[in-house]
Amino acid sequence: MRRKGDPVPPGAEIYWDDRADTLGLLWLLPPFLVMVIVVLLMNPPKSVGEWVLLPALAAGCALAFYLLFRASPCYTLLDGNRVEIGYPNGKTVSFSMDEITGYRFGKLIGAEKVFGSRYRYSNTNIRIYFGPGRSFPLGGVPGYKTVMARLRALELEPQWFPPEECPDSFAIRGSMRVEGSRLIFRGEEIPLPEIRVKQPIASTVLTRRNGERIVKLRDESMNNLDLLAWKLEQNGVSVGSYLPKL
Numbered sequence: 001m002r003r004k005g006d007p008v009p010p011g012a013e014i015y016w017d018d019r020a021d022t023l024g025l026l027w028l029l030p031p032f033l034v035m036v037i038v039v040l041l042m043n044p045p046k047s048v049g050e051w052v053l054l055p056a057l058a059a060g061c062a063l064a065f066y067l068l069f070r071a072s073p074c075y076t077l078l079d080g081n082r083v084e085i086g087y088p089n090g091k092t093v094s095f096s097m098d099e100i101t102g103y104r105f106g107k108l109i110g111a112e113k114v115f116g117s118r119y120r121y122s123n124t125n126i127r128i129y130f131g132p133g134r135s136f137p138l139g140g141v142p143g144y145k146t147v148m149a150r151l152r153a154l155e156l157e158p159q160w161f162p163p164e165e166c167p168d169s170f171a172i173r174g175s176m177r178v179e180g181s182r183l184i185f186r187g188e189e190i191p192l193p194e195i196r197v198k199q200p201i202a203s204t205v206l207t208r209r210n211g212e213r214i215v216k217l218r219d220e221s222m223n224n225l226d227l228l229a230w231k232l233e234q235n236g237v238s239v240g241s242y243l244p245k246l
Contacts, residue, residue: 002075002086012079015143017072076143078150085141093136097150102159103128103138105226105244129159158230158246165224167231173222176215178231185215192235197242204242217243 008014077084084094104127126138126148141147160166171177176185183190183206195214196207206214217225229243239245 002077002084008077009079012077013143013146014078015076015141015146017074017142073141076141076147078143078146083147095130095136097154099130100128100151100154100156101131102156103151103246104159105246132161135159152246158227165227170224170227172224172228176222178228181235183214190214192232193237195232195237197229197232197237197239199242 002014004016072088073085074088075086077086081097082094083097084092086092105125127135128138128151129135138144138147138151157167164170168180169178176183178184178192179189181192183192183195190208194209196209196211198205198207204217206217208214226244226246229239230246232239232243233245
C-alpha cells in the first residue's frame with residue numbers, strides 16, 4: 001500500500017483520489033439530520049419507537065458513507081503494463097495489461113440504478129476479465145480515463161460468454177439479435193451499416209438512414225447493448241454517447 005510522498009518508479013504514473021466528492025457527501029449529513037429534527041418537532045412522534053428512528057437513521061447514514069469511503073480505491077499506479085490499485089484498508093490489486101482477455105460494461109444494480117444513470121449500463125461500470133474465471137470491476141478507479149485509453153489501445157474484443165454469445169451471433173432480446181453484419185428484428189434482416197443511433201427527446205432508438213424508426217432500446221428488457229454498440233462501431237456506425245461503447 002503506497003502513501004502520498006512515496007517514491008514512484010521512473011516512468012510510472014500515479015493517480016490519487018482526493019476524496020473530495022466522498023467527503024462532500026459527508027458534509028450533507030448534518031443538514032439532513034437538522035431537517036429531520038425540524039420535521040419531527042413539527043410533527044412529534046407518538047411513541048418511543050418512533051423517537052428511536054432518528055438516531056437509527058443517523059447511524060445508518062454515517063455507516064453508508066463510511067463504507068463508501070472505505071470501498072473506493074484511493075490510488076492507481078501505472079508502471080508500464082503493470083497496474084496497481086490501492087484501497088484505504090491497505091488492500092492492493094495488481095495485474096498486467098497483458099493478462100486482460102476482454103472487458104464488458106456492467107449493469108447498474110440497487111441504488112446505482114437511481115443515482116448512477118437512467119440506463120442499467122453505465123459508461124463507467126467496467127469489468128475487466130482475465131479468462132472466463134477471473135474478473136475485476138474497474139469503474140471508479142483514480143486515473144480511470146487513462147486506464148481505459150490504454151485498455152482500448154490493446155484493441156481487445158469484448159469478453160464473450162459462449163455458447164450464448166460470440167462475435168457474430170448474440171441476442172439482444174427474444175425477437176432481436178445480431179447475426180454477422182445484420183440485425184435480425186421480428187424476422188426482418190437489416191444490414192448494420194444502414195442503422196443509425198439517435199436519441200429524440202429522452203429515448204435511444206435505432207433508425208434507418210432515412211430516419212424511419214426500427215426499435216426503441218428499452219434497457220430494462222434488453223441485454224448486450226454494449227455488444228450491439230461494439231458491433232455497430234465495427235460496421236462504421238457511430239453510437240456517440242447513446243450506448244455504452246467498448
